[in-house]
Amino acid sequence: MKQDDLHVTVKPFEIPKRTLWEAWKRVAANKGAPGVDKESISAFQEKLGPKLYKLWNRMSSGSYHPAPVRQVLIPKGDGQVRPLGIPTVGDRVAQMAVKMILAGAKV
Known part of the structure; x- marks a missing residue:
């Protein structure tokens, strides 16, 4: 077997799958509009x-x-408008997962 035949399956970033599940639950609870x-x-x-x-x-x-x-x-109250950005649901889950990881949330 040549070295080129070996496949590395280690991911560069350790993200527990459970973290995405918990992030999903938080995003779903917030409801929100589609992106x-x-x-x-x-x-x-x-x-x-x-x-x-x-x-x-x-x-x-x-x-x-x-x-x-x-x-x-x-x-706005003065008759003007302000822009609001709405990410996709998947992007909100990703953002929440990163927020939880950075905050050291226990899942």
Whole structure:
């Protein structure tokens, strides 16, 4: 066997799968509008296992890239508007997982 035939299966980033599950529960509890992909929380939940696995795989391998953010204009009290960015549900799960890891949350 040549060295080129060996495949390394170690991920560069240690992200417990349980962390993504806990992050998902927090994002789902917050509800929120769909992002640029128009996928709602309930639509994401319909394929939850594969979606969380794909997200975990991308994050732990270093190949995760967030989608663009949907912009919504929110009216202000003075009659003007301010922009609000809405990430996709998957990106919100990723953000929550990173927040939990950085905060040292026990899962």
